[in-house]
Structures are given as structure tokens and as C-alpha cells.
Amino acid sequence: MVTGSALKAKRIVEELKKCGITHVVWLPDTEARFMYDTLINEKDIKLVQVCREGETVAIAAGLYVGGKEPCVLIQNTGFLESGDSIRGLAIDIHLPLLIIIGYRGWKRVGNITDSAAIYIEPILDAWGIKHYLVETDADAHNISIAHKEAHETKRPVAVLIGREYQ
Amino acid sequence: MIDTIEALKTIGEHRTNEVVVPTMSVFLFWPAISKRPELDLHHTGCMGKASSLALGVALSQPRRRVIALDADGSLLMNLGSLVTIANQAPANFLHFVFENGVYQNTGGQPIPGAGKFDFSRLARAAGYRNAYEFDDLESLNISLGRIFKEDGPTFVCLKVSRIELPEWPEWGTSEAWPRVKEALAKYVSG
Structure with missing residues (x-):
């Protein structure tokens, strides 16, 4: 479990607003569900x-x-399901898209055993999708960095929400 | 059965300033018919995502009608989008599906359940405001004027005959995107 500042929905939404995000297109997942109540009232x-x-x-x-x-806000399993859309409607058309991914199975310490976690970073790398990890409020600024990079490179850039259960 | 090209020409005659999102077989014929290429958002399918792509445009431009020119096999790959669209309920959304019962691009193999289910009923049950089906050109032509004016989301299933396809073009589709984005930005700022 991460000690120190936890990752709060309010902090993530703060970053999304800084980026000028108008829409979050999503399917609820276990890692990012804590954001729902905040987003729905935003x-x-x-x-x-x-x-x-x-x-x-x-x-x-x-x-x-x-x-x-x-x-976009989806789980790593959902990212894998979305493969052809990411290829044809993000990479091929040079879409500067921030993709926030719930990092199911992620662990800071110990062996990762969930294949959804084992494969996600190698697959992002193989597709040339840069990615950043966000675990706590202290590194939520990576969302703005990823968003800026997406626009500079005209490519999708991912943020992995590595939030362990607390 | 309606001839696909004739159906496209009829839609083209009623179209004024709508964004059109064509997919699969229709995508091959629409450029020769369209009078507003700057508002045609071409893409290569991506497992049936024309309806979802068109929804995004419709949500971003609520004062401009958006037309998805979808195909039966494509929509089956993305059937949940009917519920997503109905849930968002964009009044400016007009969804045509060209139903010929086969995967035309892969040689004419039948789609699952060909002739055993009803697309317009599926759309209605998913929550579309309006849903129609046409199997003759004259009825389509008579009704389209009204359909183009009514609030959506509206679903129109067109029972079309199979058609010989030209070669799939070598060119990519990405060049259409900045052109459409620019055209829509002018509309918003104007």
C-alpha cells in the first residue's frame, strides 16, 4: 500500500480542468470508480x-x-479491447488524446500476477504510446504532462492510475 | 430492395450542411456523390465504429445534424452503441444502416442472423426517438424530407441489394480529419 498522500478524485479533476478537458468518455472500472461522484457533479x-x-x-x-x-478513461482490460479503435482512430489520424487507464493488477511491491497488468506497459511501448504512472496526489501533475505531450506529438499519450486498494 | 447507389444519391440530394460519417462499402461510393466533401469524415471502420464516431461529432456540434452511413455487419460489431447513443439522446443524430445481409468487403459471406432480426426494432428498443425501415426508393425519397427535419436520434434501416465493389483505395483517411475540423471550427466561430 502506498503511504503518504493518497490519490484523490478532486486532484485528478483539478488536472483535467487545467488541461481544458471538456468530456470524459468512460466505462467505470475498479481502479477509477472513486472518480465517479466527483466527475458527475463537475x-x-x-x-x-x-x-x-x-x-x-x-x-x-x-x-x-x-x-x-x-x-478517455478505461481500465487496462478495456484498453486491450479497444485496440483497433486506438490504432485507426487515434494513432492513424494523429489524435492528441489523453487516455487514462485504470491499472488493474498493478503493485508497487511484490510480483505482479494479473496478465492485464503484465502486458499493458509492453503493449503501450510496442504501439509507441508514451505512458506515465499516477499513484498519489503528488504525481497527479503527470496528467498535465501527458496531455501536453499528446498535443505536441499529435499522438495518444496514456496515464496509468496505479492506485492500490486501501 | 433498394439500389445502394440510388439510396446514397437520394440522401445526397437531401443533405445540406450535415457532417457525414460513411463507413465500409458506402465509404467507397460516397465521395463521388457528396457535394460537401469538406464535411465528410472518412475512416476505415475500426470494427464498426462509425456510429460512435458520429456520436462524438453530434455531441460536439449540437446545432449541426450529423449523419452516420453505417453498414449491417459494422453495426453488429458495435451494437452496444445503439444504447450509448440513445442514452445521450442527441437530437441532431441521424443513423442510416445499409442492410444487405452480407459482409460485402470480404466476399459476401452472410452476417450472423441475416434475415432473422430487425435492426429498426433493435434501435427503437434501445431508446432511439424514431426508427424506420425502407425497402423501396420511392418511399425513402418521400419520407426523407421529414426525417431530415425531425429531432433524433433517428434510425433508418435501408434494405439494399448487394453491389459490386470497386478496389479498396490505397489512400489513407487521415487527410479528411483536419479539413472537417477546420470546416466545423469556421461554423462555430462564424
Whole structure:
């Protein structure tokens, strides 16, 4: 368990607002569920809930073309499910998209045994998607760094929410 | 059965300033028919994501109608999007599905359940405000004027015949995106 400052939803939303995020396109997951109550009450950011994660990138691409600033919030399992959308509607069209990924199975200490956690970083690397880890409020600023990098490189950039159960 | 090209021409005649998101077989024929290429958002399918992509545009531009030109096999890959769209309930969303019962691009193999289920009923049950089905061009032509004006989300299933496809083009689709983004930005700022 991480000691010190925990990761609070309010801190993440603060960063999203700094980035000018207008829409969070998401499917609830265990790692990021703590953000729901904060996001649902946030006036400046709209939540767009989907039935399956592959929809998220396509909806975000449409929002971006229409002048909005979306981000995607899904679990690592959902990222794997979304593969062809990420290829064709984020990488191929040079979409500067912030993808926030719930890091299921992640552990700071000890062996990682969940294959969803084992494979996610190698797959992000293989696809050339830069990624940052966010565990506590202290490193929530990585969200802004990732967002800025997405726009500078015109590519999706990922933030992994490594929040252990507390 | 409706001829696909004739159906596209009919939609093209009713279209004014709508963004159009064409996919799969339709994607191959639409460029020759469209009179507003700057508002055509081409993409290569991505496992049936035309409806989701069009939803994103519709949510970003609530004062502009957005048309998805979807295909039956494509929508089956992304059937949950019907519920996602109905839940968001964009009034400016018009969703056409060209139903020919086969995967046209892979040689005409039947889609699962071809002829055994009803797309327009699925859309209605998912929560679309309006859902229609047409199997003749004249009825489609008569109804489209009204359909283009009514609040959506609206679903239109077109029973179309199979068609010989041209070669899939070598060109990519990414060049359409900045052009459409720029056109929509002008509209917003204007």
C-alpha cells in the first residue's frame, strides 16, 4: 500500500480542468470508480458513458473533430479491447488524446500476477504510446504532462492510475 | 430492395450542411456523390465504429445534424452503441444502416442472423426517438424530407441489394480529419 498522500478524485479533476478537458468518455472500472461522484457533479466536464470500451476512442475522436477536448478513461482490460479503435482512430489520424487507464493488477511491491497488468506497459511501448504512472496526489501533475505531450506529438499519450486498494 | 447507389444519391440530394460519417462499402461510393466533401469524415471502420464516431461529432456540434452511413455487419460489431447513443439522446443524430445481409468487403459471406432480426426494432428498443425501415426508393425519397427535419436520434434501416465493389483505395483517411475540423471550427466561430 502506498503511504503518504493518497490519490484523490478532486486532484485528478483539478488536472483535467487545467488541461481544458471538456468530456470524459468512460466505462467505470475498479481502479477509477472513486472518480465517479466527483466527475458527475463537475459542471465543466461532461461524462459520456459507453457500453464497451472500444466506443470511447471513436466518440473522443468525433468530439475532437467538433472542437472539444475529450479524454478517455478505461481500465487496462478495456484498453486491450479497444485496440483497433486506438490504432485507426487515434494513432492513424494523429489524435492528441489523453487516455487514462485504470491499472488493474498493478503493485508497487511484490510480483505482479494479473496478465492485464503484465502486458499493458509492453503493449503501450510496442504501439509507441508514451505512458506515465499516477499513484498519489503528488504525481497527479503527470496528467498535465501527458496531455501536453499528446498535443505536441499529435499522438495518444496514456496515464496509468496505479492506485492500490486501501 | 433498394439500389445502394440510388439510396446514397437520394440522401445526397437531401443533405445540406450535415457532417457525414460513411463507413465500409458506402465509404467507397460516397465521395463521388457528396457535394460537401469538406464535411465528410472518412475512416476505415475500426470494427464498426462509425456510429460512435458520429456520436462524438453530434455531441460536439449540437446545432449541426450529423449523419452516420453505417453498414449491417459494422453495426453488429458495435451494437452496444445503439444504447450509448440513445442514452445521450442527441437530437441532431441521424443513423442510416445499409442492410444487405452480407459482409460485402470480404466476399459476401452472410452476417450472423441475416434475415432473422430487425435492426429498426433493435434501435427503437434501445431508446432511439424514431426508427424506420425502407425497402423501396420511392418511399425513402418521400419520407426523407421529414426525417431530415425531425429531432433524433433517428434510425433508418435501408434494405439494399448487394453491389459490386470497386478496389479498396490505397489512400489513407487521415487527410479528411483536419479539413472537417477546420470546416466545423469556421461554423462555430462564424
